[in-house]
Amino acid sequence: MSAHASEHGTMNLKLIVWRQAGPNEPGRFETYDAKGITPHHSFLEMLDVVNEDLIKQGKEPIVFDHDCREGICGACSAVVNGVPHGGYKRTTLCQLHMRKFKDGDAIYLEPWRARAFPIIKDLMVDRGALDRLIQAAGWTSAHTGGVPDGNSTPIPKRAADYAMDAAECIGCGACVAACPNGAAMLFAGAKVSQLAELPQGQVEAPERVAAMVQAMAENGFGNCSNHYECEAACPKGIDVKFIARLNREFRKALVLDKVGALKKSAKAE
Amino acid sequence: MRLFSDSIGRKIVMAVTGLIMVLFVVGHLLGNLSIFNGPDGINAYAEKLHQLAPLVWGTRIVVGLSVVLHAVLAVQITLENSAANPTRYAVQRSLKATFSGKTMIWTGLILGAFIVYHLLQFTLRVTPGLVRGQDSLGRFDVFGMVVQQFRIVPIAAIYVVGMIALFLHLKHGIQSTLQTLGWSNETLLPRWGVLGKTLAGILLVGFGAIPLLILAGIAGN
Numbered sequence: 001m002s003a004h005a006s007e008h009g010t011m012n013l014k015l016i017v018w019r020q021a022g023p024n025e026p027g028r029f030e031t032y033d034a035k036g037i038t039p040h041h042s043f044l045e046m047l048d049v050v051n052e053d054l055i056k057q058g059k060e061p062i063v064f065d066h067d068c069r070e071g072i073c074g075a076c077s078a079v080v081n082g083v084p085h086g087g088y089k090r091t092t093l094c095q096l097h098m099r100k101f102k103d104g105d106a107i108y109l110e111p112w113r114a115r116a117f118p119i120i121k122d123l124m125v126d127r128g129a130l131d132r133l134i135q136a137a138g139w140t141s142a143h144t145g146g147v148p149d150g151n152s153t154p155i156p157k158r159a160a161d162y163a164m165d166a167a168e169c170i171g172c173g174a175c176v177a178a179c180p181n182g183a184a185m186l187f188a189g190a191k192v193s194q195l196a197e198l199p200q201g202q203v204e205a206p207e208r209v210a211a212m213v214q215a216m217a218e219n220g221f222g223n224c225s226n227h228y229e230c231e232a233a234c235p236k237g238i239d240v241k242f243i244a245r246l247n248r249e250f251r252k253a254l255v256l257d258k259v260g261a262l263k264k265s266a267k268a269e
Numbered sequence: 270m271r272l273f274s275d276s277i278g279r280k281i282v283m284a285v286t287g288l289i290m291v292l293f294v295v296g297h298l299l300g301n302l303s304i305f306n307g308p309d310g311i312n313a314y315a316e317k318l319h320q321l322a323p324l325v326w327g328t329r330i331v332v333g334l335s336v337v338l339h340a341v342l343a344v345q346i347t348l349e350n351s352a353a354n355p356t357r358y359a360v361q362r363s364l365k366a367t368f369s370g371k372t373m374i375w376t377g378l379i380l381g382a383f384i385v386y387h388l389l390q391f392t393l394r395v396t397p398g399l400v401r402g403q404d405s406l407g408r409f410d411v412f413g414m415v416v417q418q419f420r421i422v423p424i425a426a427i428y429v430v431g432m433i434a435l436f437l438h439l440k441h442g443i444q445s446t447l448q449t450l451g452w453s454n455e456t457l458l459p460r461w462g463v464l465g466k467t468l469a470g471i472l473l474v475g476f477g478a479i480p481l482l483i484l485a486g487i488a489g490n
Contacts, residue, residue: 016359029359082362108360115353180366182354183276210270213277222353223276223346225373226445232364241454248451250270250277257270 010036011103015050017062018110020119023126027119029108032062039099043086044069044076046098062109063122071095071235074170077177078123079110084174084233092172092235112173114182116220127173129219130187134171136215137208138191140201159197166194168236175230175238181222186230188212189246190238196249206253206262213250277449279342284449286335287442291468293332294435298475305488308404308412315411340381347374370441376434383431390418415479416489425480432476439469 013034020027034050041049044066051061067075076093080086086096101107111119116129167190175186192209195201201208224243231240256262272278300318303310318325369376390396391414400417402410419425443465447453453461482488 018359079358079360082358082360083364087362087364108358110358110360113354113356113358115355178364180354180371181350183350213270213275217276220353222350224280224449225346225350225370226441226448227363227366227370229364229366239455240448240458244448244451244453244458247277247280247449250275251281251451254270254272254278254281262270 009103010038011098011101011105013037013046013101013104014106016106016108017122019060019062019122020111022121023118037098039097041098042069042094043080043096043098044094063120063124065124066094069094072170074172077112077125077127077172077174079108079112079177081108084112084177085172085235087233090235090237092170095235112177114173114176114179114221116176116182116184117173125173127171129221130171130173130176130184132219133184133188133212133215134191137188137212138195140195140204142200153199155198163194163197166190166197166238166242169234169238170236172235174233174235176221178229178233179222179224180227180229181225182220183222183224183230184216184219185224185243185246186234186238186240188216189240189242189244192249193242193245196245205249206256209246209249209253210257210262212246273342279346280449282338283342283346284446286339287446288450289331289335290339291439291443291446293328294472294476295468298472301479302475304412304415304479305482308410311411311415312404312406312408316408336381336384340377343374343377367441369437370445372437373441376438379434380431380438383427383434386427387431391415412489416483419480419483419489422484425484428480429477432473435476436469436473439472440466443468 015032015034016029017032018027019030032050032054034046035053037046037049044064047062047064054061065075065077067073069076071092071094074092077084078093080093080096085091085093086100088096088100109123111117111123112125112127117125117127119125169187169190171187173187176182176184179185192205192212195208196205226240226243228240230243231238253262270278272282300314301311303314363371386396390399394401394414398421400410400414402413404410404413419428444458444461447461448458479488
């Protein structure tokens, strides 16, 4: 019975939260008490409780991104005690539950930090740079119109599975936030691998990887030094094998470029 | 697409030059171990090697160029990376990144300084107090020179520090090279990790044994 009772017991936590009024404002850490938190609260629900308290006190609530709250949209984003999404395997912040914490714990909350992700307010950052990578290279040129017949393009099961594993990326940006170099190689690698594996994407694979690498540099992302922090922080378990694939695709495209077989601008169309 | 300016292009250059240097140090260790055969071992080896001038000079040019390219790109990439991640987290916690991975630039700089010293000492032979003699067969006495130097504690210490830097650098570097060249997947990557640590360990023990055993008086008599 005592285990059952503690399961339903509430806890009090100390939050040390990065507060920043706007993109160019100076930020600082503020300490808040999170009282009456149950083990069943999700991390975001815990923040809701704290924010309600702040609103009642007439204070500005903590701004944080969230949307689906079921771990599939990629909106939630905060660094919990130094690790994006809190560091539990395949767990987004919204799916992190307070049962992982103990009464009296102090929790540091910081926004994603990378040059490519400027802070909007508090824990909310602008992840538009990831959208710009997709605009630059995360697509295939395909005829639109009528729905094609099922299986009109045969795709081996192995290729479909591989592409699906890469496509699991929800674009939350934890990989960039976790990377000591602020690089987006796991995000880019997943997209390049997904499309290069499928017949629809193979046609433009060399142009795509060239445009992707260029777009990463233009959007302020860093370079990869194979620490694999991205893979460890990824809430969808995207494997760094996709970065190896990105490197292979780049090498292949480089050879085509050197022999003059690569279309000069992938963005032209 | 450019090999020397695109992010992944420069990674490939880093990987290829790194691989060339790894192959060189493996060969260098195999040659150096002849010191445990006494003066007849390493003096004969050195004389044979220098009779093969095209091999020696070819290696010097290729490895020298690799060192320069690797170092210049490493500094450039490291500066770019710190600019891309200007603000550190208040709480620092790594899930996978290793000490050896995070200190690549520092172990690299230590190795750069070590290489300069090592070349001044045993290739150009201009460091103070160096004994340059000939053995009884009229060959240059590499054995005597190395033993005399490694019996000096600070010099032996420089070599041990250099080899620890090499170990840490390769512990991360070898698997990183293979990942960068794209020869990696979920099965191979852990194996490259084991390969890298093993090879780095063999190089540490092999190279480290030379100054330590000579200093201890076990070898070099």
